[in-house]
Amino acid sequence: MLAIDITDDEGDGCMQANHWSSNITEITLFVESLQRSKQFYQETFQLSTRYEDEGCVVFDYGNTCINLIRHSNAGELIEPTVVGRAEDGAQTLFTIQVPNADQVCEELLSRGVNLLNGPTTRPWGRRTACFADPDGYVWEIAQLL
Numbered sequence: 001m002l003a004i005d006i007t008d009d010e011g012d013g014c015m016q017a018n019h020w021s022s023n024i025t026e027i028t029l030f031v032e033s034l035q036r037s038k039q040f041y042q043e044t045f046q047l048s049t050r051y052e053d054e055g056c057v058v059f060d061y062g063n064t065c066i067n068l069i070r071h072s073n074a075g076e077l078i079e080p081t082v083v084g085r086a087e088d089g090a091q092t093l094f095t096i097q098v099p100n101a102d103q104v105c106e107e108l109l110s111r112g113v114n115l116l117n118g119p120t121t122r123p124w125g126r127r128t129a130c131f132a133d134p135d136g137y138v139w140e141i142a143q144l145l
Contacts, residue, residue, distance in 0.1 A: 028067040030074040031135045037068050086136035093138050101127040101143035
């Protein structure tokens with residue numbers, strides 16, 4: 001039996017996995033228009049392309065890669081589960097911890113990104129704001145207060 005030790009070593013309410021699950025290397029997003037999404041991620045996050053072909057674009061995001069795959073190519077990766085559509089509503093929230101949420105919001109707005117909400121001070125000790133990519137994936141910036 002595989003044992004996974006998950007602890008809150010930092011005391012910040014975030015659980016730390018101390019085994020194979022402690023390092024997320026890639027986040028794969030299924031997108032309708034590869035070019036539109038590529039442009040969004042390049043302009044919004046100022047990311048460099050690590051790999052690209054006719055069906056996907058992979059960006060280097062520090063210790064994690066963001067892998068954009070055409071919706072039409074995604075089925076083979078997740079069969080027998082079906083690929084969802086953006087019009088079904090958000091099912092994920094990716095959080096990026098930042099030192100100053102207000103400053104990052106100003107930077108995002110200057111790049112043409114529309115905020116869904118925020119920045120808002122939350123009762124759990126964070127200042128947050130959210131925006132969505134062209135396929136409806138929601139990103140949150142969060143400042144620890």
